[in-house]
Amino acid sequence: MSQLTNLTISQARDLLAKGELSSRQLTESHVEAMAQATQLNAFVSQLPDVALEMAEASDSRRAGGSAGPLEGIPLAIKDLFCTKGTLTMAGSHILDGFKPPYESTVSDNLWQAGAVMLGKTNMDEFAMGSSNETSYFGPVQNPWRGRGDNRALVPGGSSGGSAAAVAGRFAMAATATDTGGSIRQPAAFTGTVGSKPTYGRCSRWGVVAFASSLDQAGPITRDVRDNAIMLGAMAGYDPKDSTSANVPLPDFEAALTGDIRGLKIGVPKEYVLDGMPGEIETLWQQGIGWLRQAGAEIIDISLPHTKYALPAYYIVAPAEASSNLARYDGVRFGLRVPGGDLREMYENTRATGFGAEVRRRVLIGTYVLSAGYYDAYYLKAQKIRRLIARDFTEAYETVDAILTPSAPSAAFPFGDKADDPIAMYLNDIFTVPANLAGLPGISVPAGLSAEGLPLGLQILAPAFDEETMFRVAGVVEQAANFTAQPEQWWKVPA
């Protein structure tokens, strides 16, 4: 039944509704694919028993005449989402053995919609990374490899496990989170569709916190329609998150009309980078051509503070992280490394429990918030953040959406940027501005690099206008007609 793993959610939904397929069959085929791919390290926990039990419960519900919007669909959950009674470690040693006594609102929404949990996916430690190399559980391998090149490639990060699981066809879709690009960049690196909705659209309750004013959950899927379906099930107002937006939840799938005639699409000149590979520029021009051909009006725009987004982000995000990660003290949950006294116990626990990148960011965050430096760094970054948000507000007075590349390169080999933090941070140059401004963005696979690796285009939209974002994304998807799949080199012979 291996072809079942090639179904999209919308295709499976139709077969399930017609009774031509059971969730049990669908789930079994994904459990099997997942078990064959341990080499990729995309999952930190495979949960075949849970999955089959949930699938059977789903089949019973359907037999009883009730079916949710994701009824019977097997999904992977990023290990940043707390899952009740199931190990949740956020890629960090410091959460050793942590079994949350509660369920995150987003994952609970998915179970309420009828979905099935296949397992928890690997990720950069506390979502801090762009290559999945910072995970305590080791890196995830990208299912894609360059043409005639056996080198293992990064899947992007931090949601690298989720992206690899969807690209490798072990899960029909996966939850992910995006603080500076952690959904959109791995989606671009793996030929999948990844969206970060407007800040406040998905509840952050029960999602292990990295930078609270930037973190947003979103889906990684195989196509734009599935993305719209899954975001609809994840999102919604939640009184348990004080920043959750109490706004109506539109039918995102209904927005996929394919009609963008008369829509104004902005192309920001600041997103042309020195040294950017020519094929990224070419792909972008192609995307512009597709939208124009579909009847959109292309408008050159300026987002003048774009170049300052990344350095401002690397003040704001570490500052918030240093505060959020103060809770890991070896007392209430997770790892404890003994010491002579309480202070030494704290210091030993946090020295052992945090990896190098997390330590680096907690130290930077502590520094920029410390007495004497707060104004020069943190306050300055908050002012720059205002200017970046203002750039978008002004642009959206004349355009309905913005088209950019998703990432400045295709997936790269392990170790390529691991020794140079700033080179690694530059991966998120096109994605970070939307986090600072709280705006929705989606990456859609749009072509292949010269090495045969996926490249993505990003569509940004105004706050709470995911419908326009999905509508434009659907048109890009159709024009790009991206059908390439990675070869299944990881399969162990049965």
Added chain:
Amino acid sequence: MSVDKATVARIAHLARIGVRDEELEPLAAELSGILQWIEQLNEVDTAEVPPMASVHDQVLRWRGDIITDGGKQDEITANAPDGENGFFAVPKVIE
């Protein structure tokens, strides 16, 4: 701005992360590199710009002062590395 070994030791102490002496020098170089890259923000005149802490100009919601949850001592302490009689246990802090 660049940070020296003493500054790294100070912020590591503030963050309660143990850092070995031989790690201070390389960490100082790493953090200095990042801070120098960040300093390009000084090119921008922000004198008249109000800081932005959140993307939503929303007022925090109020709720009734009523108990909605509780009685979960066992669940709350279940993940503790050390505990006694339903409490979290820490190394002795008073002489």
